[in-house]
Amino acid sequence: MGVEIERKFLVPEGGSVPDGREFEVRQGYLVLGPEGAEARVRRQGEEYSLTVKRGAGLVRGEWETPLGAEQFADLWPATEHARIDKTRRVVPLGPHEAVVDTYRGRLAGLRTVEVEFTDPEAAAAFTPPPWFGPEVTDRPEFKNQRLAAADAPPLP
Amino acid sequence: MGVEIERKFLVPEGGSVPDGREFEVRQGYLVLGPEGAEARVRRQGEEYSLTVKRGAGLVRGEWETPLGAEQFADLWPATEHARIDKTRRVVPLGPHEAVVDTYRGRLAGLRTVEVEFTDPEAAAAFTPPPWFGPEVTDRPEFKNQRLAAADAPPLP
Numbered sequence: 398m399g400v401e402i403e404r405k406f407l408v409p410e411g412g413s414v415p416d417g418r419e420f421e422v423r424q425g426y427l428v429l430g431p432e433g434a435e436a437r438v439r440r441q442g443e444e445y446s447l448t449v450k451r452g453a454g455l456v457r458g459e460w461e462t463p464l465g466a467e468q469f470a471d472l473w474p475a476t477e478h479a480r481i482d483k484t485r486r487v488v489p490l491g492p493h494e495a496v497v498d499t500y501r502g503r504l505a506g507l508r509t510v511e512v513e514f515t516d517p518e519a520a521a522a523f524t525p526p527p528w529f530g531p532e533v534t535d536r537p538e539f540k541n542q543r544l545a546a547a548d549a550p551p552l553p
Numbered sequence: 554m555g556v557e558i559e560r561k562f563l564v565p566e567g568g569s570v571p572d573g574r575e576f577e578v579r580q581g582y583l584v585l586g587p588e589g590a591e592a593r594v595r596r597q598g599e600e601y602s603l604t605v606k607r608g609a610g611l612v613r614g615e616w617e618t619p620l621g622a623e624q625f626a627d628l629w630p631a632t633e634h635a636r637i638d639k640t641r642r643v644v645p646l647g648p649h650e651a652v653v654d655t656y657r658g659r660l661a662g663l664r665t666v667e668v669e670f671t672d673p674e675a676a677a678a679f680t681p682p683p684w685f686g687p688e689v690t691d692r693p694e695f696k697n698q699r700l701a702a703a704d705a706p707p708l709p
Contacts, residue, residue, distance in 0.1 A: 427605045427616075428586040436584045436592040436605075447603070447624075449583045449592075449631040460583075462620075462627035468603075471618035475605040 401450070401457045401513065402520050405539060407530035407553055408508040414497050414528060417488035422498070425476025426545050433457065435542045438464065438472050441485070445469040479545040490526065500550065507550035509539065557606070557613045557669065558676050561695060563686035563709055564664040570653050570684060573644035578654070581632025582701050589613065591698050594620065594628050597641070601625040635701035646682065656706065663706035665695065 408414060424439040434451045445464040452458050464472075482502050488495040493512050500507040510529060514520040525532070531553065533539040538551035564570060580595040590607045601620040608614050620628075638658050644651040649668050656663040666685060670676040681688070687709065689695040694707040 428584040428590045428592045428607075430584040430586045430590075434584045434586075447628070449628065451584075451631070458631070460628055460631040462624040464618075464624075468618040468620075472603070472605065472616055475607070475614070475616040 401459045402515070402517060403511050403513045404520055404523065404532060404534045405509055405511045406525060406532050406534075407539075408497060408510050408528065409530040410506065410508070412528050412530070414486065414508075414510075415488045415495075417486045417495075417497070419484060419486045422481075422483050422485045424481050424541075424545070425473060426479040426542055427472060427475050429479060429542050429546065433540065433542070437542075437545075438469055438476065440469060447472070479542070481541065481545045493523070495526075495529075500544070503548060504544060504550045507544075509533070557615045558671070558673055559667050559669045560676055560679065560688060560690045561665055561667045562681060562688050562690075563695075564653060564666050564684065565686040566662065566664070568684050568686070570642065570664075570666075571644045571651075573642045573651075573653070575640060575642045578637075578639050578641045580637050580697075580701070581629060582635040582698055583628060583631050585635065585698050585702070589696065589698070593698075593701075594625055594632065596625060603628070635698070637697065637701045649679070651682075651685075656700070659704060660700060660706045663700075665689070 420442045422439065422441050424437050427436040427438065429435055436449045439446050439448065445466060447462050447464050449460045450457050483498045483500045486497045488497060490512065496511045498509050512523060514523065537543055576598045578595065578597050580593050583592040583594060585591050592605050595602050595604065601622060602617055603620050604615065604617045606613050606615050639654045639656045642653040644653060646668065652667045654665050668679060670679065693699055
């Protein structure tokens with residue numbers, strides 16, 4: 398099991414985001430469980446994966462395995478109720494990486510940035526750069542699984 | 554998507570079950586969601602699979618894909634909270650198959666039999682043979698996902 402420690406912020410509309418490598422991300426939720434439990438499949442460029450998460454807040458349990466294209470095709474139809482399409486840009490940020498997601502479709506207008514940390518101390522010590530907007534780490538309406546099932550982007 | 558139409562019965566303790574091919578089944582639930590939604594991995598002999606189900610009662614949506622041994626090993630630790638070990642015997646039953654599960658571990662003493670049908674009419678027309686016990690198709694305490702999280706076998 399990996400443990401995921403991350404903080405999530407909004408990126409204000411019209412704000413300028415530094416350059417970074419960019420790719421399309423398509424993810425769909427197989428099952429959304431209680432207390433943030435989820436199983437999802439993801440296509441990122443030509444890579445496919447299945448991820449299971451459990452727990453909420455700053456620290457979550459996470460298990461992942463790569464999928465083949467055929468396995469992804471078998472499972473994708475099960476996610477029809479909860480899908481997300483976004484463009485992901487990865488921006489180097491000193492020792493960290495800022496992962497900027499610009500959503501498409503019914504979530505168009507929403508842009509978030511996540512930073513992952515190796516331990517809670519590093520997460521607490523992190524100072525967001527000026528292009529980051531308000532923090533939403535603990536706001537349930539900005540969780541990926543809530544976004545996947547949402548009709549429209551949440552209000553900032 | 555496949556649609557699963559099945560009926561489930563108890564097999565009384567001490568009852569004699571006809572012969573059939575037998576193998577060990579190990580399954581664990583990745584996520585248990587509301588209204589019977591589930592994602593689970595299964596090892597059956599040397600075959601591994603991932604299954605997603607949604608919906609309750611006689612008819613459920615079901616999606617499945619085969620897994621490799623390494624993928625199974627990546628995901629199995631995520632199921633620690635909800636696992637089932639059982640011996641499965643498949644007994645030919647005219648045009649159908651009776652799938653008899655004898656549970657081990659904390660569910661020892663429980664034995665169930667399931668029959669799958671191609672349509673609701675066939676399910677309704679099915680007459681259980683004398684070695685079948687009471688039907689539990691609609692009893693939530695005998696659902697696989699409830700059994701996986703149970704401390705002990707449910708009362709008949």
